[in-house]
Structure formats: structure tokens, C-alpha cells
Amino acid sequence: MRERIARAICMLTIGVVVALSLLFASVHNEPPTENAPLPPEKGASVAGVAASAVAAPVDLAKGKSVYAAQKCSSCHSIAGDGNPRYPLDSVGSHLNREDLLAWTTGTGAAADILPPGIVRRKQRYRSLPQDNLDALVSYLSTLKASK
Amino acid sequence: MNATLADRRPHGARWIALYIALVAFPLVILLLGEMPKGGGYGWDFAMALGFGGLAIMGLQSILTARFRRATAPFGMDIIYYFHRWIAVGGFFLIVAHYVILRVGYAGAIGPLSPLTAPWHMTAGRIALLLFGVLVVSSLWRKVFRLEYDGWRIWHAIMAVAAVVLSIAHIQGVGHYTQAPWKGTLWGAYTALWVLVVGYVRLARPWALLRRPYRVSDVRKERGRTWTLTLRPEGHTGIGFQPGQFAWLSLRSSPFRANEHPFSFSGSAADAGTLRFTIKELGDFTRTIGTVKPGERAYVDGPHGTFTPDRHPDAPGFVFIAGGVGMAPIMSMLRTLADRGDPRPLLLVFGNRQWENVLFREEIDDLRRRLQLEVAYVLEEPPPEWPGLRGLLTDEVLRAAIPNIDPGWVYFVCGPKPMTDSVQRALRHRGVPLSRIHFELFEMA
Structure with a gap:
């Protein structure tokens, strides 16, 4: 019982990290705006x-x-x-x-x-x-x- | 459902939330404020995974720091279990961080050879390697035949080295911690890890040193087993709940981190006196018989949730013990007897031979003081043995516990294969998991 809960919390923790990483990556890579310096071409x-x-x-x-x-x-x-x-x-x-x-x-x-x-x-x-x-x-x- | 479990859930949930918040903290800092220019989806994803993985690894020392208030809602054994599995998860995040960059951005991460690579890249690679060694040497310690005490010391050294190298790696890359306030927050966060290691290695040993115990009695029990009795010296000692355990340092300063976990076997009603019943099984326990009265000892405890005291409303208890797994059960029985507990109790006690049945005489005595029924199960019974024989299989348990009452609470303690099979057998017969309790510590 406790093992199952512990494993679930493990998965949850890893899930939170992966979700935040995905969020980080997508916020970071929004389409470049007009005044972005040196837009990659x-x-x-x-x-x-x-x-x-x-x-x-x-x-x-x-x-x-x-x-x-x-x-x-x-x-x-x-x-x-x-x-x-x-x-x-x-x-x-x-x-x-x-x-x-x-x-x-x-x-x-x-x-x-x-x-x-x-x-x-x-x-x-x-x-x-x-x-x-x-x-x-x-x-x-x-x-x-x-x- | 039992009330105690429901009562402590929100309390435990708070600690879990705090843990996840601490893991997420560096990623949240990264997300806040002005961001450096994006480096592409895969690039930034890999970077974030690296931070997240390191946060998990850095917090590992907090999990095993044995903070009593934080671990009490769960039990120390499950915290170690969690420590083990979250390490695997954290390691995979760090591996993913490396693999994404190695495969997708080989040019950016530069040469592998430490001769030509920048020092902070080499630091990161060594850290990755050390984390791998840490995980493998811990999950398969017995397969590699690593002796426990040596493994523990190296585990601590390598873990600190890996985390320090990772911090150096991040510092050297210096991209995300560039903004001064982010650098400060990140510094404070990593300082937390350092403080915990300092607490575990210095502050707590210091506190233990000031509350010493003395061995007052060393008693030979049946079956290569010894009971040590300890009395506090110059202080009042600790109270405990029957079934709990403590880390015991014998012939060693607490600073040497040479302690081993053992269950209390004495009565919790016997204030001040601590008893540990220990079988000669590993390198350390083989020396127990040579301990002399008068020797000094240090006790870090109590820990654990394996106790009937957390189930005051249970109508009755079933105890299922194998060999020296009887030690914590004995503490429960002695305590319940001292308290004059009127509830019905059943003990199923598996052993190899009749001569080795631990506490045999005292169990007979306890039968007179408690509503206690006892079923002995022997693997190698003497001729004309009237009782049960074999291992604690489903079939044997059916004979030992003919009427399962799913409302009772079940305590199981013994070697891991035994606790696994007993748990399965009880589940099959309708006992809810929340009423089956066992310690996950392997008995070395």
C-alpha cells in the first residue's frame, strides 16, 4: 500500500519536472517578436x-x-x-x-x-x-x- | 477505514507538497523574470531536465536526513524506498539532459576528452558518471557484494561530489544563473543541500554524543541471537511506540556514521530502558555477542510507523513473524501486556527449528497475561510435532488463521520473501492493504 503510494509520488514528481520543462521550453521559444535582437533567419x-x-x-x-x-x-x-x-x-x-x-x-x-x-x-x-x-x-x- | 490513517493524511500531504515544491523550485526560478533568448525547443527542454534532475539528486540528502517530524506520517522505511526510486527517476532526467544534447547539439557541447573540453563540461560528465555509479551500486549492492559500511561511506562521498560537480557545471555554463537575483536564489537553494549534509554529519552526531547510553546487559537468546539492554546515562532517555526502531551506534562515535537500524524488542512501558534483539546475520551483527556490559552506545530514534499504537480502534491484532522478525512483535506483545490490553491477539510465528524459537518461554508467559493465541510453524519440525509445518505459505496461513477478520490489523515482520508472500495471501483473503503493515527494511 505505502509502496504503491510512494511509487505514485515518484511518478508525480518526475511528471511535474517533465511538465515544467516542457512549459519552460515552450515559453522560451515563442515565435520571435519584431524587436527581438538578431532574429535567427x-x-x-x-x-x-x-x-x-x-x-x-x-x-x-x-x-x-x-x-x-x-x-x-x-x-x-x-x-x-x-x-x-x-x-x-x-x-x-x-x-x-x-x-x-x-x-x-x-x-x-x-x-x-x-x-x-x-x-x-x-x-x-x-x-x-x-x-x-x-x-x-x-x-x-x-x-x-x-x- | 481507521481514523488514524484519515487523520494523518493531510499532514503527510503537506510534506509531499513541500517536497515537490522543492524539486520544482529551480524550474520555477528559471521561468520567472526576464528570460535569456530561447535556444530551440529541444535545447531548452534538455536544460530544464538537467535542473530538475539535479534538484531531485540534491534533495536526496534531505530525504534520508531522518527528520522525525517530516518522516513520521510515512515511516522511515518508505522514505528510504522513495529515496531509492526517485533517484532512478532523477538519474533518467539527467541522462535525458545529456542524451538530447549529445544527439541533437553535439557541436555545442564540445569534445568528450577532458584534455580539450572546458572544465565545466568535464565536471558535468563526471557528475553524470558518478550519479550512474551511485544508482547502480545502491540498487545492486548485494549483487556486487559491497559491504554495507564501506558502501555507505562511499555513497555519501560520491553523492556530495556528484552534486558539487553539477553545481560547478551549472556555474561554469553560467547561462541561466546570469541574472543576479536568480544567481542568489540558486545559491540559497544549493546552500540548503549543504546545510542538510552539515546537519546530518555534524549537528546531529553532536546531539547524540550528548545523550549517551550504556550497555547494562548482553543476553544470549535462542538461535544465534542476542538481546542488548541499554540505559541512558545522565539523561532520561527516549520514549517509543512498540514496533518502532532506532539507529544504534556501538563501539563507534556518532560522527563516524557507523550506525545500524534495529527494532526495539522491549516494552515501551518500561521507561528509560531500551532493548534490542539482534541476530548474527551480517558483518556488524556477528560481533554483537562480544559486546560487554558497560560499553557506550548512541541511539538515534525512535523511528517508524510499524506500531499498534497508530491503530487504537482496531478490534484485534494478528502478528505474523519469521525468525528474528519477532523482535518488534515482542515489543508489541510486552507493551500490550504491561498495559493490560484486553483485545484478542493472534501470533503466527515461523521458524526453522523448535530449538531456535526466539522468546519461546516468554511467549508462554505472555499467553497468560494477554488474550493471545499462538500458532508456531516449523520448517524442520521434530518428530511427532503436532503443529503446522513448512513455510508461511497461503495454505499454512489458512490453517493458522482459519477465520480472517478484515477489520483486524495485521503486522508482518520477517525476511522479504516471507513478508511478500504473507501480504499476497492476506490480500487474497480480503484483508485491505491499509490494514497490513510491514517494514520494508531488509534484514541484512
């Missing part, structure tokens, strides 16, 4: 990258390898690969090179907008060699929303 893709290759191919490869080495994908995603919360798919359409550098290294407007912990983390990238940062920014500026 579904059209963005690797194809868009190739079409608008402003940087030299070598630079692009180097930029990609910096992106991978710094584990940018633990917070960002490109074409669905990585942390989906902060997609970079169309970042090249929204930001110029200067802004891209500021957001990467936690300076300027980014320092005011981002939470302090994230700013600190991003500011660590300032110590990267300049050509690595340039290559990364070049790579990011190729990420454009496809028309």
Missing part, C-alpha cells in the same frame, strides 16, 4: 557563405579553424551546428567588421549589452594574435542571410 546557410566570399579562401579556412579552436560553438551555432541559442547564421548581414570585432572581444556596445560574465569571457579573446582575430572576423562577415 532560417534561410542562412553555408551556401550563402560561398556566394558572398569577400575574404580570401585561405583567410576563410583560418577563420573557421579559429572559430573551432576557441570553441565558439559552445555558445553559438552556424547552419544548425553548435549551441542553437545564439545563431550566427546571418551575423554578417547585421554587423560590419568593426562591430563584429567588438562583439567578439566584448568591447563597445557589446560590453554594455551583454551580461558581465559573458563580457569577461569574451574579453579573453583580446589576447588572441591579431591575424587570428582578423581571420575570425572575416569568416563571420561571410555569414549572410540568403536573399
